[in-house]
Amino acid sequence: xxxxxxxxxxxxxxxxxxxxxxxxxxxxxxxxxxxxxxxxxxxxxxxxxxxxxxxxxxxxxxxxxxxxxxxxxxxxxxxxxxxxxxxxxxxxxxxxxxxxxxxxxxxxxxxxxxxxxxxxxxxxxxxxxxxxxxxxxxxxxxxxxxxxxxxxxxxxxxxxxxxxxxxxxxxxxxxxxxxxxxxxxxxxxxxxxxxxxxxxxxxxxxxxxxxxxxxxxxxxxxxxxxxxxxxxxxxxxxxxxxxxxxxxxxxxxxxxxxxxxxxxxxxxxxxxxxxxxxxxxxxxxxxxxxxxxxxxxxxxxxxxxxxxxxxxxxxxxxxxxxxxxxxxxxxxxxxxxxxxxxxxxxxxxxxxxxxxxxxxxxxxxxxxx
Numbered sequence: 001x002x003x004x005x006x007x008x009x010x011x012x013x014x015x016x017x018x019x020x021x022x023x024x025x026x027x028x029x030x031x032x033x034x035x036x037x038x039x040x041x042x043x044x045x046x047x048x049x050x051x052x053x054x055x056x057x058x059x060x061x062x063x064x065x066x067x068x069x070x071x072x073x074x075x076x077x078x079x080x081x082x083x084x085x086x087x088x089x090x091x092x093x094x095x096x097x098x099x100x101x102x103x104x105x106x107x108x109x110x111x112x113x114x115x116x117x118x119x120x121x122x123x124x125x126x127x128x129x130x131x132x133x134x135x136x137x138x139x140x141x142x143x144x145x146x147x148x149x150x151x152x153x154x155x156x157x158x159x160x161x162x163x164x165x166x167x168x169x170x171x172x173x174x175x176x177x178x179x180x181x182x183x184x185x186x187x188x189x190x191x192x193x194x195x196x197x198x199x200x201x202x203x204x205x206x207x208x209x210x211x212x213x214x215x216x217x218x219x220x221x222x223x224x225x226x227x228x229x230x231x232x233x234x235x236x237x238x239x240x241x242x243x244x245x246x247x248x249x250x251x252x253x254x255x256x257x258x259x260x261x262x263x264x265x266x267x268x269x270x271x272x273x274x275x276x277x278x279x280x281x282x283x284x285x286x287x288x289x290x291x292x293x294x295x296x297x298x299x300x301x302x303x304x305x306x307x308x309x310x311x312x313x314x315x316x317x318x319x320x321x322x323x324x325x326x327x328x329x330x331x332x333x334x335x336x337x338x339x340x341x342x343x344x345x346x347x348x349x350x351x352x353x354x355x356x357x358x359x360x361x362x363x364x365x366x367x368x369x
Contacts, residue, residue: 007369008034009138010110012126018116021140021349025365028358032366036110040122046107048099057132058094061124065090067204071212073242094125101129112369114138117156119201138368140349143279144298145286145336147352148344151361153368158206158277158296162343166303169334178337180330183288188322190231192270193220194263194280197240202277206296209310210276216294217247219311220274223318224252233258233266237278272321281305285332290321303327304335 277297347357
């Protein structure tokens with residue numbers, strides 16, 4: 001098919017993995033669309049554009065970056081004056097990049113830009129520059145199901161366009177003649193609690209009341225005191241370098257860390273899962289497990305899950321699970337079916353992106369432009 005003369009897509013990558021993926025996707029899309037792939041270390045020459053409110057636009061991104069870095073063990077060891085200097089330096093960097101990205105996009109003929117995730121420092125500033133210039137943005141990410149990827153014109157994870165309505169999925173189930181899934185009867189003996197990466201954007205952007213993993217642990221510990229016969233099993237995120245020896249040392253007898261078994265096995269052995277907004281939450285839904293969600297996620301709506309917004313609600317929601325609460329199995333099945341057949345793109349973009357994946361992603365991108 002001939003290239004579109006109306007639309008041009010510019011893909012911005014901020015890591016080598018993103019660059020490899022976007023370069024290959026650009027090649028595939030170039031058969032249908034004018035497309036360019038930009039890497040942050042090798043951008044075309046462009047004059048920085050003065051922006052009157054650049055400090056104001058960049059301030060939230062700098063604040064998010066600071067919270068992310070301060071939440072690490074290294075960050076917690078630094079004094080306040082050190083972080084004040086870092087904030088000044090990072091604020092200057094953010095304004096410089098925002099002006100540079102604005103000039104770059106202004107000099108291009110792109111109608112759309114694409115970014116990976118869109119919440120990390122450079123990508124977030126690039127998105128701001130694009131939106132200030134009236135460009136449409138496409139957000140790419142792995143998930144929301146294992147072995148799938150996604151592209152969305154609104155955002156990823158909690159910001160995605162995935163409907164959060166039981167009525168929507170009930171209608172979807174009828175439309176596709178889905179039948180309820182029989183879930184095995186269970187008794188409450190073990191609960192699985194997956195930790196998340198300490199710098200995960202889902203924590204510093206979509207966790208309104210849980211501040212970090214230490215706070216998460218303490219909230220679960222308070223719950224564990226009330227249920228001494230139930231085992232509360234934590235698992236550190238395999239890609240997180242943060243150490244939690246201090247938490248392991250203060251576990252109650254019915255609390256432990258299990259970092260060797262895969263999450264899928266721990267879910268299967270548990271009667272419920274408690275998460276902030278981890279992808280493990282989706283794995284729990286795939287196994288039809290009761291799920292308590294303490295943050296904002298693409299699946300944080302009742303009665304698919306039990307959304308929790310404070311400590312009191314946390315204890316109340318867990319009591320419901322103890323009393324036998326479970327999500328309607330047909331709702332869970334319809335939710336997963338919608339993601340598999342309508343929303344997500346088969347293939348993990350960072351691991352298993354084959355030709356069929358790029359064909360499907362090309363079709364999905366073109367449907368959004």
